[in-house]
């Protein structure tokens with residue numbers, strides 16, 4: 001059994017801060033493309049522009065499907081420049 005040692009707390013804290021930042025950050029809506037998606041609850045996200053409800057990761061809006069739609073939006077934005 002692996003021991004869950006908390007002695008490497010610096011690394012953990014760094015990761016925690018990163019997650020905490022992502023949890024409260026706004027995300028690009030896969031539906032309207034606006035950066036207005038906020039975490040509503042555990043693995044629940046909602047766009048405040050178009051009201052789209054998105055099921056995503058518990059702390060980060062990152063699912064295989066979400067990831068590819070974000071990538072699509074990124075590609076679209078880049079190619080329209």
Ligand SMILES: [Zn+2]
Nearest residue numbers: 029032047050
């Ligand atoms: Zn939206």
